[in-house]
Every structure is written in C-alpha cells, then in structure tokens.
Amino acid sequence: MSSEPDLTTRAGKAGGPSRPPGTYADKLAERLGSGSLIGFVGKLIFLGVVNAGWLYAVLTLLPFGAWLPIAVVTIATAALDFIYLSRYRVPLKFLIPGTLVLLVFQVYPVLYTGYIGFTNYRPGNNLTQEQAIDRNLRDSVSVPEGATRYASVPLVEAGSPEAGELALLLTDPDGELFLGSEDGLESITEAQIEGEGAERVVDGRFEVLPLRIAQDRQDEVLALSIPVEEGELAEGVQADAISVQTFNSAAAAVQALEYDEATGNLVDTTDGTVYEPIQGTFTAEDGSTLRAGFPVVVGFSNYQRVLTSPAIQGPFIRVFLWTFAFAILTVLFSFVVGLGLALALDDKRLKLRRTTRSLLLIPYALPSFMTALIWQGLMNTSFGQINRMLGTNIPWLTSQAYAGALPKFSVVLVNTWLGFGYMFLITTGALQAIPSEVKEAANVDGASGWQTFRQITLPLLLVAVGPLLIASFAFNFNNFNTVYLLTGGGPPIFGAPIPVGHTDILISFSYRLAFEAARPDYGLAAAISTIIFFLVAIFSYIGFRRTATLEEIN
Amino acid sequence: MSRKKWLAVVPIAALVLTACGDNDTDTTDDVTTEETDVTTEETEEVTEETDEVTEETDENGETEEEAAVERADADLVIWADDTRRPVLEEFAQRFEDEQGLSVVVQEVAFDDIDDNVIQQAPAGEGPDIFVGAHDWLGGLVASGVVAPLDLAGAEDQYFDVAVQAFSFDGTNYGLPYGTENIALVRNTELAPERPETLEDMIEVGNAAVEDGDADIAVGWQQDPADVYHNYWVVTGAGGYVFAQNEDGSYDADDVGIDSEGGLRAAELFGEMADSGFVNQDVSYDVMIDSFANGRTPFAITGPWALPDFEDVEYTVEPLPTVDGNPAGPFVGVQGFFISAFAENELAARTFVLDFMGTEEAQLEMYEANPRIPAMISAFEQVADDEIVAGFGEAGETGFPMPAIPEMGSVWTAWQDGYTNIFQGVDPAEAFEEAADQVRELIGL
C-alpha cells in the first residue's frame, strides 16, 4: 500500500505549483507554515492561548520557587511555539499534542513505577524522612501509668488572644484547681476565678482561649508544656511536664525519643539506645527497629528476589502457559464472535438492524465487575441458572479435574462475553473501509462467499484491526479482574508452595509474593510489573512481526 | 472472600508510594509555614470552585445541606461509609454548634477507607478522623498513618475485648464503639429447638432437607470457602490460627492451622462436606436467598444480613458446641481512628473522645447499625434486645480478629485448604498444606 514513493512531506512544505498568488496575509501565513488565512488565524489563537497559559503558570509558580515545574511548562510551550510557527516539521504538528499528554500521564508514571522497583518501598518505609522522624518521635510520647488526669481549659493572656502567652486551667480528679503555665504548676483557689464559662478570667491574668483561636494556634497549644517537679505528680510517675491531650484534658506525658540532628539518629533518652537509619529503617545495635521509616534505593534486590524465589519458580511454567492461553483464546473467541455478528448484521435488508446492534453492545456497556459476578452466580454448580436450565450438575467453576480444564473454559467464555462488544464495534467500523468493488469483483470472478471473506475481507480487515488484537492480547495478559471475580484464581492447585489456582494468571500469582507476604512490598510489586511488562512487550513485538503489520508501516 | 479480594485488588493501585514522590522538597507536605499559607489560600480557590459545582447541584434539585466540601474548607474531616454517615453528621453538627469548628463527614466505601488513608494521608489529602475495623490496625500502624490515642482513663467504661482490639504493641490507637461477630440465626418454624451441639444442628438441618422443608441444611457460606465463617469450628475443636500470648496478642511464629485441634477441625469439616451438610456452592447470596425465603432452618452469619430476613421468624443464638467445647467465632471491633496526619489533631481528639465517647453517641451508632455497643453502660441499655443478646452471647467465647499484618498471609492459603477438602483431598493433608503455605508467605 505504501510502496509507492511518498511525495507528501515535500509537497507539504509550501503551496503547490498551481497555487494562485495570494494577499500579503496569505503569504505571511504561508511563511509561518499555514496554508490559509483561516488556518493561520486559528493557529495564532491557539498559540496565543498556549502562551497566555504559560505566562499564567509561570507567574503562579514563581512565588513558590518551583523551578522544575517552571522548566517543564516552559519547555513544552517553547516546543509548541517552535513547531507550529515553523514551516517544516509537519509530522510533529500532528503528533505533539497527543505526545505531550502521553509523556506526562503515561510515560512518566511507567518510569516512576520502574524506579519504585529499585527501592524498598513498603509499609514501614513509606514516609519521607522528615515524616518518619516526626512519626517516631510522636509515637514515643505516652502518659505513664498512674499519672493524674486533669480536666483542662486552655487559657491565654488577657487582652491578646491572638499572640499572648498560653496557659491551662487544670482540675484534678479531687477537684483541686491549678494554673499551669510555662513557669510551672501553681495551685489556685475558686476565688481567683472571676466570671463564668467562656467569660472566666483567672488570676486576673488569663482569659479563656476561644476555640476558634485555639484551632489556629493548635501547634502552640499542643506544644505547651507545663514543667513539673518530682512530688507534684503521683507517686512513681517519671515525667517532667504536663501537656494537653484534648481541648478538655491534660496529663503528664513523656517523650522517650529525641532526634539528633547532627547524626540523623533517634536516641531513646530513657536508656540511651541509638537508632541509626539503615536502609531507611531506624535500627538499634541489637537489631531492634522503630516503626516508621523511609524508602531508599536498594538496587536490583527486588528483581533478584522475584527471579530466585523458589515459591514462584515452582508453578511458574504452568501459570505462564495458562496466562498465555487465556489471553490468546479470549482475543480469538471475542474477535470471532464480534466479527461474525458484525458481518451478519452488515446488511441493509435487515429490519431492526440498529436496535439489534445496540442491544449487542449491552455487555460492553455494563460495568464488568458487576456482570462478572452475575456470571459467577449463573455458573454456580447447585444453584446456578445454567445448570438448572440444562438440568445438569456441572462444576463450571470448581472442578479440579484435568488441571482445571472446565473452570479455564468458563473463564474464557465469560471473558469472551465481556469482550465481544469491543470487537463487534471495531470490526463494524473497520468493515466500512473495505471497498465493496473489491468484493464485487471477486464475486464476478466466481469466488464463493467464503472465499471472498477468507481471501479479501479478512486480510484487509486484519490490517486495520491486527494491532488492536495484539493490544487486546496484552491487556488480557494482565486482566485478572475477570479471573478473580469468577473463580478467585481457583480451584487451588494442591501441593504448590504458595497458594495458586488453576485459573490464576501470572500477575495475580506473582503479586501474592508482594501483597500476601507479612508486609506488603510495593518495591517488589513494581519489579514484578516491570518484568511482566517486558514479557508482554516481547510477545507483542513478535506478534507485530508475525502479522507483518510492521512491514505495512515501513 | 473473593469479592473482598477483588475489592482489594483495585486499591492496590491506590497503595501509596507517597514518600518517593515527595522527594522534591518544594512539594512535600512538610512545607514551611510560608508555603503552608499559600497552599491554604490556593485550596480556598478549590473550595470556591467546588461551591460552584454545588450551586449547580442545587439547581438540579439536590439537597443543599449535603454540599460538597473540600479538605481545607472544614476544620475537621471525617471518613465513614454510607451506613454511619448520617449519625456522624448529627454529632458533627452539634460539634460545630458547640465548638464553633466546622466538620464535614465524607462518604467512603468501607473497604476502601484503610487503603485510601494509607495512600492519601501522607500526601496531605487524608481525613482527620476515620471509622473502621480494628483488624486494619496492623497495616495502618506499619504505614505510620494512625495516631496513638490516649483514652484518658476512660478504658474502664468499655469491654476489655474492645479496648484490647484497638491496642497494638501496648499502644492504644482508637476509640471502639461496636463489636460484631457471627452467630447462629435460627428459623423458629423450621427448627423450633435450639441445637446445642454441632451434631444436633447437622441432624435437624439434614432432616429439614429430607422432609422437603428446606433446600439446604444450613445457610453457611462456602463459595468461596470462608476462613472467617468457619473459624468457630476450628476453635471449638481446639485449633487456632495464631497462638495467643498471655496479654491476648497474637504470635505469628505459631501457626495453628495444622495443630492437633486444627486437624480435628479439618476432619470434622471433611465429614460435613462428604455428607453434603456444608455445600461449596452456598454463596453469600444463596445463604441470604435461602434463609429469607424460609428454605433453610439455619444461617451462620452476622448482624449485617438481618435486614434481608424481615419476612421470616428467627432468633439469634450462640453457635453450637463442637466436641462439647464452646465454639468461638472471630470478633471484630469497629471504632474511630485519628490520622497521624490530621491537620487538626486537637479538634479530632476532642471530637472522638468527648463527643463519640459518650453513652448517647454509642447508642445512636447502635441504632443506625446494630453492632453490639462496646461501651458497657450503652450495652446495658440494649441488652434486653433478644438479637443483641444473641450476638453478644455468641461473641463471649470469641477471639478478636488478629490485627497483625501476618493475617494477610492466611486468607487465600487457608481458603484453598477448605476448597481442597471439598474437592476430595484428605482433610488433614489439606490443612497441613495450608499451614505450610501460610508459613512460606509470612517468611517471604
């Protein structure tokens, strides 16, 4: 189809030879790569909007000092300006809008996931370093057993609620009153309190802190620490300060850990243990660790774990083969069903043709996780409608016989049902591209209907939809929703080192390593995603070669 | 739990990775005060925009009071599912009136709440308070997204099992409000007598089927085979999933699926499967359908199923004894958590402790969704209710659902063990394999 020499790009640079002489504006437009005044104006408006957007973005970003985002939008804008004002680079003019969003929302996330595969990201290593330190410090705060609990009212220096010194009015369980401030705990009497409720003034110095303002000054309220001396607290309680617990209560609390900024370590002040961050986890010499940590790059260790895990190597081959078969058969069956229906309904003489087509789209238009569960019910051995109607007792989804052949069939059947609407739609569309003269000519030559279809319609169709079939294969290779909703991967393969079922596919099986281990491991999951991606990509590439579609585009 | 499982698959996507993304210091949420101010202003712009949406919504005749509010628009953000939201909104309103702080209750699908908190809280998009189940604690604590909560001496007001459930490694992380567990739900027409033992239940159930009064001997969901709903047989037979330390915490190094009691449970289960008393084809929907239509004498289920049983006469009782021993199901406790990344920690603590930690609040939560109140005085108010008493009694012999992260390694492996029994594998071998798989997964 494309063997003939292509003249288009060269011709596209400027108007053709027979171009009539135009106005000055037309010439300007032409110099700037536009063919007509309307196109030129349109382009100017488009670029105007783009550049105005850029200006707005930069003005917004500048106060943040967000240099990286500024660089990104500037480069993108410059690229758009450059490409659209140039008379050349025609292909880029057509490609750049889609490519930009592709880079941002598809390529970047993929690269990011690839990067995660090289880290030890998982619960316990999932916060930023600052967050992790803060978390550990706060986790080490506790109210010692037996410590007195006070009812508390936050107070503030009379007259300046916004900025004044904070204090607490404390009432212990015996009804004794105290005024707690940064100076310490001071016993007071009822007589020192004037007024009622929110109007109270204590000791003539402090008034009740309005909650609205307490909200704004939350950090100060939380940090308010009322120093106490031994003897002021209940017997046996080791603490040196009282702090608020809620708006209405306070108690002596101790923070065991301290952060050593010089070394980056956390130190337990009660026994002197030093926790040093090792691989993002704060670890003491005896091996004990603190809970919160941050992720660090760990090289290829995630890949090593996947590739050397005996748990995954055991059932790998059979799971892999089934995954392959599942994806291929799904595509094949849904394509055959979809194409068959498209061909059958592609005839003007049919009445109710449009309605029929629309009804056929219903499986595709309903949310698949709901319809997959419906199928699960239909295929239930004792109670499902299918066995009831057939008067049989077939274990559609549970039979372990013949390596789960029956559940495998059922899964493919349901996936076909879910997918044929898509195939029906694309083949209906692609059929419109096949010139009827070609087929008519074949008919005149005496070819049978089947021969015409086999030798003319199908090959032409495959040129258009072949790549989509490969994409569909890749999608189904990782499509464990259907499998999970129908069989949960089951029935189980007895004797496997980790749980795996006859209908489990590669990604669901290998994610078990990542998500059913004691600690879910996103770094490992990302490594698995990457490995599976390369597998799928290789098969797809081979597929392209085989269908000769690459020849087509050369 | 295949539905639960797929629901879990989706939020895996949602799972986290915040830290790595925040390496650009200019965008972390540990921003300097200056930046925080700017962020707040910006977020107010979002709010304005949301208000526009809301106004349009109003034109469409939607209720005005449920206006959408973005994170920064309210002083307190609470995440709860659709069943709890209305009650919480009442208390939120009261909190607003009394404290002058605004509160918004956002609806999140129950099974998404923990995953969403783990993902979104470190990025600054999480709630201050969320309502959930105690067995999330392992994951929440490991991810550092839940803040310790000092119950301020109120521990005595709650059942011990509830308080224990919310403590992890000796620290308390939430305020409990309700407990739930499965029990025996009996159709009083089809089975007038309470079955004291498992054998009694089998006899009555099978007889009902033989007489044509019932389609299935028991509504006991096994499709997929169900670790949660089968656990009472295991404990009755003397088995366990993880051994319990003296303080009630679980020891992940001691897996008891293939303990002596565990294997006895496997044997019992094998017998029940062989006789057809338990049926691998009974899904949750089949169980509901059969019991609601009076086509089975028993259902082994929890309070969540009761709304569908309105047309039958039933009562709720403890599960029958196994080998003469009381059988204990898993007990789940629900309650309020405070996010470690709460923007307004003081207000959050005040709301949880002072507003939800009251008898009135606990009773209202019960009214909305009949879980057994965790507060002793609230429980006493409703203890006369036959159904509450039934579930309560059934739960007395129960065991808290393990909150340790290792529990995540149990579900599929043990479920496969039960399925293998249904498929004719020797019961003891099936459980031994399941136990080995659990150990393998934990060790990975």
Added chain:
Amino acid sequence: MALNPQQAGGTEISDAAPPTFDYKQQGPKGARWWRYVGWRYLVGLVGIAFALMPAYFVLLAALSPTSTLQGSQMVPRDITFDNFAALNETFFWTWLRNSLLVAGGAAIVNMFLSAMAAYAFARLRFAGRRVGLLTILLVQMFPQLLANVAIFLMLVNIGQYFPAIGFGTLLGLFLVYLGGALGANTWLMKGFFDTIPRELDESAKVDGATHGQIFVKIILPLALPILVVAGLLSFITLFNEFVLASVLLGQADANQTLATGLTRFIGDAFAQRWGPFAAGALIGSLPTLLLFLFLQRYIVSGLTAGAAKG
C-alpha cells in the same frame, strides 16, 4: 448490478449481495431469503440472547427488594422500584452528569488527538515513525496497578500550584484521561486512513492544499465511521473507568463519577447493596446505548465509503 453499494449501506459483503440477482424476485420467504437474509436474523437473535441473558439478572437485582446480586429466582418474588428511588437520595444525577462531561469531553478530544497522530503515521514519512507507532501501543501494556500511584502524586503536587486541575477535581481527571489519547485507537484510525486512496490527497495538493487542509477537509469527513467508533470506544471505556477515578477524585459527594459513586453501595464485603447499584448501572448504560443507536448511521453510512472511492 442489482444492488448499488451506496443504497445498500456501501459495504455489502459479497455473499449477502451477489451481483447477479435480487433475492426479492425469489419471494421473501424462500430458501434464498434464508440464505441471504434469514440467517442474519438467526445470528442476531442468538447474539442477543447470549448478550442479554446475564444482563437480565442485572435487571432482576435492580427490581428486587433484597440486597443480593445472584438471586436464584428466574421471576422475581416482589418487584419494587425502591432501588431506583434510593438513587434520588444520593448524588446520582450529579454523578451521571460528571461522568457524561468527563468521559464525553475526553472522548471527543481524544478522538481528535488520536486522529491527528494517525494522519501523521498514515500519510507522512519521518524518522522515528515506526518506533513511535510501536511505543504508543507498548506503553499501554504496562500493568497499570502501580502506575496510578504516580499519577495520584502528580495531581497532588500539581494541585499545590493549580488547585483547579489538581487532586480531587474533575478537570484533573479529564486531563489524565487525555493521556490515553494515543494508543490502540490511533492504530485503528491509521489502518482506516491507509485505505483512503492517496490520489485524493495528491490532487488536493496539486490544488495547493496544505496537510492541515487535507486532514480537515478530506480525511476527517471520509473517516467519519472510524472516528465515531473510536470516540465511542473511548467514551465507553472512560465512562466505566473506575480505578483512576477512585484514586484521583477524592471523597466529596459532588465530585464522584458514576463508577466511583455507585461503588460506595457495595464497598463493604459484608453489607453490599446490589439493588441500588444495579439500578444505577442500568440507567448509566442508557447513554452509551442511545449514543450508539444514534451514531450508527455515521458508522455504517455508505455515503462516505462511496465518496472515498472517488
């Protein structure tokens, strides 16, 4: 020729439209009728039965008072419209509108972005063309589960500077959906463009047309069927898209799409309310079906195909 392709829908397949006779002359109910038309009805009927049998149970669930999905009754015990009424107590109509706006808007924009790229791949020759074509397909093969997290973080960060398109906004979701513009649909369109005779472009070029003009004035009108198909595919996919929406939209009621909003009903493994979910899903499938019903004329109209052959 008995049937002009333009009258017959333009794409008659030979066994349906043999050039040498008109089946009507043989009597509409005769064997020939069966051979050329009747079997099509049969296939259509079987197809509809296959398609609708499970969908019937969605209807049952929507009309049933119990909260289950897999009822054992073929005929419902009680019929109730409570589940539909229950939707009115939620933000259902807002969700539907959000879904229509986001999925519809993104589908239209994607259609154009994809068509532009397809034009470049079909009609222009440039370095990296083959790699580019392969890349846009391969990128989409990456298991999405974890990549979504990166998108979430990106939107959170964008939202710090530009709240209008950040996390928790429909506009942000719309932009993310544009990221899928180049992909399988580009290949589908490219395949179709390849079949449009190049002579048409050539003669236009001789008349001085630029690529922009050829694209807008010649290719797009002729490729209408595939544009509509690609747009529909895009729309259906995005309308039902759940994972990204649930990760990116936040929790505000008025912000949800149909997929994320309805899922709240079944979010608790032990307290799923399938009734309202099924009711909402049924209403939610109507826009797609109506759209397809209406747009079909553009997909299978013979006019464009006839003109393409000049």
